[in-house]
Amino acid sequence: MTVVDERPTTPAEAPRRRPNRLLALLRNSWRQLTSMRTALVLLFLLAVAAVPGSVLPQRNISPEKVNEYFVEHPDLAPRLDRIGAFEVFGSVWFSAIYLLLFTSLIGCITPRMRDHVRALRSKPPAAPKRLDRLPQHAVLPLPEGGVPAIVEALRRRRWRVAVRGNEVSAEKGYLKETGNLVFHISMVVVLAGVALGHWYGWSGNRLLVAGEDNAFCNTRQQYAEAKLGPRVDSAHLPGFCLVLDRFEARFLESGQPDHFNATVTVEEPGKAPRSADFSVNSPLRLDGANVYLLGHGYAPVIRYTDRYGKSQVSDEPFLTTGDAGLTGEGLAAFPDANVDPKTGRRDSNLQVAFTGLYLPTAPEAPPYVRSQYPAERNPALNLVAYRGNLGLDAGIPGSVYELDERQIRTGKVKQIGDKVLRPGESWKLDDGTTVEFLGTKRYVTLSVRHDPGSGLLLVSCGFLLAGLMGSLFGRRRRVFFRVTTPGDADPAGETPTSGSSLVEAGGLPRTDYPGFADEFAQLVAAVGGGGRPDEAAGTGRDGHDRAGTREGTD
Amino acid sequence: MSALSDQLVTFAILAYLVAMISHAVEYALGNARRRYVVAQPARELVGAAVGGSGGTITKAPDPAPRVTGVEGRPVGQARIAGLVAVGATVVAAALHLAALVTRGIAADRMPWGNMYEFVLTVTFVGVAGWLVVLAKRPSLRKLGLFLTLVMVLLVATAELVLYVPVVPLVPALNSYWFIIHVSTIVFSSGILLLGVVPAVAFLMRRGYEAGKRSFPYTLAKRLPAAAALERLTFVLHAFSFPVFTFAVIAGAIWAEAAWGRPWGWDPKETWAFISWVVYAGYLHARATPSVKRNVATWIAVVGFLTMLMNLFGVNIFFTGLHSYGGLS
Numbered sequence: 061m062t063v064v065d066e067r068p069t070t071p072a073e074a075p076r077r078r079p080n081r082l083l084a085l086l087r088n089s090w091r092q093l094t095s096m097r098t099a100l101v102l103l104f105l106l107a108v109a110a111v112p113g114s115v116l117p118q119r120n121i122s123p124e125k126v127n128e129y130f131v132e133h134p135d136l137a138p139r140l141d142r143i144g145a146f147e148v149f150g151s152v153w154f155s156a157i158y159l160l161l162f163t164s165l166i167g168c169i170t171p172r173m174r175d176h177v178r179a180l181r182s183k184p185p186a187a188p189k190r191l192d193r194l195p196q197h198a199v200l201p202l203p204e205g206g207v208p209a210i211v212e213a214l215r216r217r218r219w220r221v222a223v224r225g226n227e228v229s230a231e232k233g234y235l236k237e238t239g240n241l242v243f244h245i246s247m248v249v250v251l252a253g254v255a256l257g258h259w260y261g262w263s264g265n266r267l268l269v270a271g272e273d274n275a276f277c278n279t280r281q282q283y284a285e286a287k288l289g290p291r292v293d294s295a296h297l298p299g300f301c302l303v304l305d306r307f308e309a310r311f312l313e314s315g316q317p318d319h320f321n322a323t324v325t326v327e328e329p330g331k332a333p334r335s336a337d338f339s340v341n342s343p344l345r346l347d348g349a350n351v352y353l354l355g356h357g358y359a360p361v362i363r364y365t366d367r368y369g370k371s372q373v374s375d376e377p378f379l380t381t382g383d384a385g386l387t388g389e390g391l392a393a394f395p396d397a398n399v400d401p402k403t404g405r406r407d408s409n410l411q412v413a414f415t416g417l418y419l420p421t422a423p424e425a426p427p428y429v430r431s432q433y434p435a436e437r438n439p440a441l442n443l444v445a446y447r448g449n450l451g452l453d454a455g456i457p458g459s460v461y462e463l464d465e466r467q468i469r470t471g472k473v474k475q476i477g478d479k480v481l482r483p484g485e486s487w488k489l490d491d492g493t494t495v496e497f498l499g500t501k502r503y504v505t506l507s508v509r510h511d512p513g514s515g516l517l518l519v520s521c522g523f524l525l526a527g528l529m530g531s532l533f534g535r536r537r538r539v540f541f542r543v544t545t546p547g548d549a550d551p552a553g554e555t556p557t558s559g560s561s562l563v564e565a566g567g568l569p570r571t572d573y574p575g576f577a578d579e580f581a582q583l584v585a586a587v588g589g590g591g592r593p594d595e596a597a598g599t600g601r602d603g604h605d606r607a608g609t610r611e612g613t614d
Numbered sequence: 615m616s617a618l619s620d621q622l623v624t625f626a627i628l629a630y631l632v633a634m635i636s637h638a639v640e641y642a643l644g645n646a647r648r649r650y651v652v653a654q655p656a657r658e659l660v661g662a663a664v665g666g667s668g669g670t671i672t673k674a675p676d677p678a679p680r681v682t683g684v685e686g687r688p689v690g691q692a693r694i695a696g697l698v699a700v701g702a703t704v705v706a707a708a709l710h711l712a713a714l715v716t717r718g719i720a721a722d723r724m725p726w727g728n729m730y731e732f733v734l735t736v737t738f739v740g741v742a743g744w745l746v747v748l749a750k751r752p753s754l755r756k757l758g759l760f761l762t763l764v765m766v767l768l769v770a771t772a773e774l775v776l777y778v779p780v781v782p783l784v785p786a787l788n789s790y791w792f793i794i795h796v797s798t799i800v801f802s803s804g805i806l807l808l809g810v811v812p813a814v815a816f817l818m819r820r821g822y823e824a825g826k827r828s829f830p831y832t833l834a835k836r837l838p839a840a841a842a843l844e845r846l847t848f849v850l851h852a853f854s855f856p857v858f859t860f861a862v863i864a865g866a867i868w869a870e871a872a873w874g875r876p877w878g879w880d881p882k883e884t885w886a887f888i889s890w891v892v893y894a895g896y897l898h899a900r901a902t903p904s905v906k907r908n909v910a911t912w913i914a915v916v917g918f919l920t921m922l923m924n925l926f927g928v929n930i931f932f933t934g935l936h937s938y939g940g941l942s
């Protein structure tokens with residue numbers, strides 16, 4: 061609590077120079093902005109502004125929920141959207157608050173930094189005339205070594221000492237202000253780290269099915285969704301490739317996951333392929349990117365043999381529906397089925413697709429819609445077959461996970477039956493073609509990210525914490541010793557020391573520091589070799605009150 | 615083991631109740647003493663000096679004003695009730711700790727795997743912190759009424775609303791960061807929650823000292839002096855704030871490893887942020903002489919409400935990556 065609240069203003073200057081009104085206004089606004097009150101208000105606003113970010117679904121975290129919200133609240137949602145309520149942490153008003161806060165912060169710490177550097181460079185100030193007016197006061201016999209002994213005792217306790225004739229001034233606890241400044245500066249650096257990550261970072265999510273044919277190479281096109289910072293060129297993504305060799309998952313009897321491990325072959329440019337493992341909590345750290353394991357599931361391998369005897373295989377991942385039993389839902393589409401090998405002509409009305417549910421552990425009896433356990437104890441594939449124009453050629457954007465509803469509604473695609481298949485079973489459709497369920501492959505959901513700001517963030521957080529501790533627990537205080545030799549004239553004429561060689565000591569806590577009386581007493585005892593602080597109780601007590609209200613007095 | 619733990623929790627709640635009732639009795643009997651106090655203004659002065667110094671917190675303080683026979687029987691009884699209350703609190707805390715230990719043994723891990731265990735641990739830290747404070751400053755004993763009230767409410771809520779059977783950790787929690795992050799969060803939350811006790815007491819006592827004699831303020835008649843309460847409020851917050859800061863940073867480091875981003879504005883993260891900013895606001899306000907101490911303390915109370923939101927609300931109302939509360 062050194063330099064707090066509004067910094068001293070200098071109104072006296074104003075009339076002399078008849079300053080420009082605008083300039084005065086600017087100067088005043090600046091002072092307002094950098095005042096502690098403004099900082100408080102902004103802090104409070106920041107906290108309030110963050111609340112909707114947790115109450116309303118946020119687009120960058122759960123876009124599906126935002127869509128749901130639009131469906132549930134058709135009137136309110138667009139209005140909320142207009143004020144950015146679904147992207148609170150990127151909204152104009154949220155940014156405005158923290159940018160103002162940080163401006164205020166910088167405006168606040170710059171002058172304090174200057175003052176503090178000056179204080180660090182200057183010597184502890186001269187002792188006040190009346191040491192007995194200080195919150196702590198004591199009189200003790202002059203120690204044997206005289207002034208040097210006092211200085212020595214203080215230095216041993218790491219006080220900064222200045223000697224002026226028969227006076228010793230000492231100060232300690234610069235750490236408080238240093239820590240406070242380090243803390244606030246670190247906060248600016250944290251923000252810089254976040255900004256750095258935002259501009260130069262990138263991330264993408266994708267599913268990776270096991271097997272060499274499903275290898276993934278790190279290019280923009282290979283991501284289902286990718287976010288690139290404004291300063292990232294997609295050409296500069298590091299060019300590594302991953303093949304999922306194995307994925308292990310162990311579950312408890314309750315179905316709760318217990319352990320995951322993904323084994324991949326990594327190929328980085330200029331390096332020999334290598335095998336690597338990663339898991340939840342221990343990502344795969346590559347050059348320029350980290351790969352995180354976010355989820356997993358099953359990709360049923362489905363073979364369709366068309367009327368010309370030609371077979372095709374689909375191993376698209378079935379997305380998990382969110383239940384503990386890992387029920388998967390997906391689509392196996394064969395748009396290139398039933399192409400007459402003689403004419404090469406494709407009949408788009410003979411395209412085939414299967415939607416289905418995959419249950420790693422199907423219940424004993426139907427309905428086969430919900431898996432009972434996440435591992436494959438009783439796997440079953442509940443398929444529905446469709447034939448017709450899947451709408452994939454017409455340039456209609458299609459999902460690889462869902463059949464186009466419009467094609468079904470308009471009758472272009474017809475359902476031709478459903479059946480539950482066990483691994484290895486096959487199903488003959490009405491037109492003599494067959495579909496076989498060969499088994500499953502594992503797939504994992506990956507998040508690939510690069511955040512160049514993370515190192516800076518980590519370091520600045522360390523400084524932030526260290527600074528905070530210094531700031532909260534540091535205590536600035538001063539002590540003064542004055543040697544009074546016999547015959548010294550005392551200006552006040554009522555010196556308690558006249559007549560003998562004594563030392564008068566005074567102590568001033570410059571911050572809220574309840575333990576100062578004790579420290580002062582110990583210090584006096586150490587210096588005086590047993591000298592007793594006088595009336596420590598009385599002076600000490602109202603001294604505290606004085607220190608409490610007059611913190612920051614010089 | 616797990617059944618034993620559940621029973622211990624129930625007994626702990628009962629013991630807190632006993633402590634609360636004893637504190638209330640002490641209060642009531644203390645009020646009966648009013649006549650004597652008026653008759654002996656010197657006693658008031660002693661009380662004011664003990665608390666009013668506000669600066670002697672690190673020193674072993676004067677014991678509670680000595681009770682003399684002159685003051686009559688109710689005072690002796692009040693004192694006994696107060697001591698019974700403290701004893702019951704100690705017993706409750708011991709039962710509480712035993713419940714946590716048995717729960718940990720039953721689960722074969724630290725008992726912080728879901729919200730029930732989490733709240734149980736946080737509240738234990740709170741009560742342990744209280745006992746430390748009490749050992750250092752016995753004169754604050756009367757705050758125990760508020761503390762035990764808070765404990766009964768929180769622990770009973772945990773048992774009635776949040777209870778889940780013992781299960782092992784999901785892999786996402788299975789990391790050494792679990793211990794680092796959660797232990798510090800638990801510790802700091804406990805102390806921050808404890809901080810509301812002197813904060814509320816201060817607000818009431820301050821009003822009382824300012825001459826207010828309407829309902830909530832009259833309760834503060836027997837409380838320690840406002841300055842001492844304010845000081846304690848600050849010490850608790852200043853002590854736990856850096857720990858909380860560390861815990862949040864540790865959480866971010868862990869989140870980077872587990873989810874690939876240090877900070878994602880998940881509801882839990884958002885509320886931790888809110889709490890942190892509010893408590894930073896409290897520290898600022900307190901360091902600013904032009905902001906009155908009661909305004910600053912109100913900010914600390916708001917901080918407490920955000921902590922409650924963090925502990926209970928987030929897991930109940932929102933779903934996010936942190937939703938391991940075990941409720942559905």
Ligand code: HEM
Pocket residue numbers: 061062063064065094095096097099103161162164165166168169240244247528531532891893894897898901
């Ligand atoms: C980004 C927003 C800010 C945060 C999170 C923040 C946080 C904190 C915290 C936690 C403390 C407590 C440390 C202590 O009491 O020693 C503190 C102290 C302080 N802050 Fe800030 N601060 C922020 C912005 C500001 C601004 C804008 C100013 C200037 C107007 C400022 C001036 C101060 C001062 C002077 C202290 C020292 C109080 C004392 O001596 O105890 N801070 N700040």
